[in-house]
Amino acid sequence: MQARLLLEDGTLFTGKSFGSETEKTGEVVFNTGITGYQEVLSDPSYCGQIVTMTFPLIGNYGITRDDFESVAPSIHGFVVRRYEPVPSNWRAQYSVGDLLKEYEIPGISEIDTRMLTRILRQHGTMKGIITTSNKSVAELTEMIQATSITALRNQVAHTSTNHIYSSPGAKERIVLVDFGAKSGILRELTKRGCDVVVVPHDTTADEIRQLHPDGIQLSNGPGDPKDVPYAVDMIKELMGEYPIFGICLGHQLFALACGADTESLKFGHRGGNHPVKELESGRCFITSQNHGYTVNEDSIVGTPLEVTHINNNDKTIEGLKHTKYPVFSVQYHPEAAPGPYDNSYLFDRFLDMIRTHKQDHPQQPRQALIMAASKGAR
Template identity: 80%
Template sequence: MQARLLLEDGTLFSGKSFGADAEMTGEVVFNTGITGYQEVLSDPSYCGQIVTMTYPLIGNYGITRDDFESIRPFVHGFVVRRHEPVPSNWRAEYSVDSLLKEYGIPGISEIDTRMLTRIIRHYGTMKGILTTSNKPVEELKEMLGDTTIAELRNQVASTSTPQMFTSPGSKERIVLVDFGAKSGILRELTSRGCDVIVVPHDTTADEIRRLHPDGIQLSNGPGDPKDVPYAVDMVKQLLGEYPIFGICLGHQLFALAAGADTEKLKFGHRGGNHPVKELASGRCYITSQNHGFTVNEDSVKGTELEVTHINNNDKTIEGLKHSKFPAFSVQYHPEAAPGPHDSSYLFDQFLEMIRDHKQNEVRKPRQAVLAAAVKGAR
């Protein structure tokens, strides 16, 4: 069956269909990873996007239960040069084709993905429509024109957990605010014995306070951070009250809460090979990234934020810390492992920050707090 991908600039790609017989609109982006296509498909940060893989062969090692980063894939379409329908891997349980069919996601193969990537790099990300239908091109152009970016801005609510749940542990209690969190974040925290409470994206500061956390983890997630102003307000209220660690979207929300600004990148950072320099040590880390927005460098001046990491390719901000409060963030994904576990130390740094905060913070004895509450109720 034929499939077609139409970009908003009028460029049309025709190729072979795989996955679902469907029609989806989204932001067309590219990922430079050689492996990790299952993690890409199941990363909630790709919600609302049609993802192009620059590596030419996709599907050769199949899909396995253990490699999902969320409960289901959230992409709106999948674009590859060559799709391998029969995986060769002892871990494989089914194919990319069957996964996409199960969730109604269309795929297209046998197109020039190098040309598509060059278009995105030159002109920036743009809307596109991926279809297996026989509709005339003019009708597809009209449909694409009627789709506004605003319709693609409900991603956080679409990917966040609808209700609170726990992953019990015996050590520090961490409230993980789910803006579209990858499973790897929860896995890193629980592997360190943390008592993790995962809460929805719109949980208020007062609701978090009632959970009596030791620290707050702001997760990754899809879309523009300015589309979730309530989350910025929540972070602003809790900043300085609890240790905070932000990842990806959580990094951007932390920056906005501290008075900085964010802006859209031309074509974003998506892949497992992005070099990031830690300014304090001068060390370079190879990181996994997936984001289309960044913290504006000039906007950091005049705030109480300090830049800790930069991207070695385009010098954009990759890490921040607060100069007064126990809070820091990174734009990349320390829970991912593009080779060795280079960046997982950040979770240890977060827990160490929590312990230092608890040791340095003078708290009234719990008995005195309870007694005061009873007295106030009278």
């Protein structure tokens, strides 16, 4: 079946459908990863986006549920040069096309993804629509124009959990604030024996305090960090009380909480091959990234923030730390494995920070606090 991709600038691509026979609008972006397409499909940070893979052959190793980063995909469309319907991999459970059909996501293949990527690099990300219908270009253009930018934002509530749940462990208790968290973050924490409590995106500071955490993990998530001001307030209130580690959107929210500013990138960073330099060691790490916003470098001046990592391609900020409190963050995804595991040391650094903070700030046993509170109530 024929499928079409129309951009808001009027550019039309005609190819073959390999997903659901439907139509969806979204923000058209591109990902430069050679592998990892099913992690891309299941990454909550792609919520509301039509993702173009720059690598030409997609689908050759199929889909394996064990490698998902979320329960269900949140993307609005998938664009590839060539789709392989018959995967060759002993772990494969079904094909990419089957996955797209299951979740009613349109897919289009046999188009010039190089041309599409060049358009996005030159003009920036833009709205678009994928369709398998016979609607005219004029009708599709009206649909794109009727889709406001606001409709493509505020995606955190859609991807976050709605209730608190836990992954028990015997070591440090970590409250993971879910703004659209990838499963890999929870996996890295539980692998280290942490007692993880996952909470919704709008959990307040007082509600987090009631969970008695040793540290707080701010997850990744989709969209503009300024769309979740309540999370900024929560971080402001808890900084200094608990060690905090922010990833991707969590990194941007931490920066906003410290008085810095964020801005939109022209076409974002999406892929598994982005070089990042750690300033302290001078070492370069190959990182996995997925974001359309960045922390403005000039806005760091006058804040209690210090830049720890930079992007070797465009010199944008990739890591920050607080100069007074035990808080740090990175823009990329240390739970992903493009290096393959070069960046997982950041989770160890987070736990070391928690242990140091507990030594420097010893607390009374909880039973003693309960007894003191009961005496005060008499």
